[in-house]
Amino acid sequence: MPYINIRIAAALDNKQKQALYKKTTFLMNTIMRKRQEVTVVHIQESQPEQWSINFKQLSVDAPIGVYVDIKVTQGTNTTEEKKEMISQTIKMLQDIVGAIQEASYVVIDDIPADSWGYDGKTQAMRALL
Numbered sequence: 001m002p003y004i005n006i007r008i009a010a011a012l013d014n015k016q017k018q019a020l021y022k023k024t025t026f027l028m029n030t031i032m033r034k035r036q037e038v039t040v041v042h043i044q045e046s047q048p049e050q051w052s053i054n055f056k057q058l059s060v061d062a063p064i065g066v067y068v069d070i071k072v073t074q075g076t077n078t079t080e081e082k083k084e085m086i087s088q089t090i091k092m093l094q095d096i097v098g099a100i101q102e103a104s105y106v107v108i109d110d111i112p113a114d115s116w117g118y119d120g121k122t123q124a125m126r127a128l129l
Helices: 014-030 079-097 123-128
Strands: 003-008 040-045 066-073 105-111
Touching: 003 014, 014 040, 014 079, 066 079, 079 105
Parallel strands: 003 040, 066 105
Antiparallel strands: 003 066
16 A cells, blocks of 8 residues: 655656556556555646755756655565665656656655554554454
């Protein structure tokens, strides 16, 4: 039941959004071993001028600023899986949206099983079922 929030300093067309939804879900399934049926991908677009790197505002001509936050249950993925997910997420972004800033980040948050859940049950409760 991962939640992936892709924050991007650009306006994407529907084709790009659909590609990000599909590829992110695929990567979560194949690399991180997460069920597609409960994988949520959220894209948040903003204007480049709302981002700065090294105290300089981005512009529409500059590579795109991106921040990806991936939330998973603590202890369900290996260091190698996380490393591969981070690498493949950056590659996916470059393939779908084009040039991105060097200072584009992918963060994997390991949330304790008793602090994370869906459909009214924590992941800790689900593990007991």
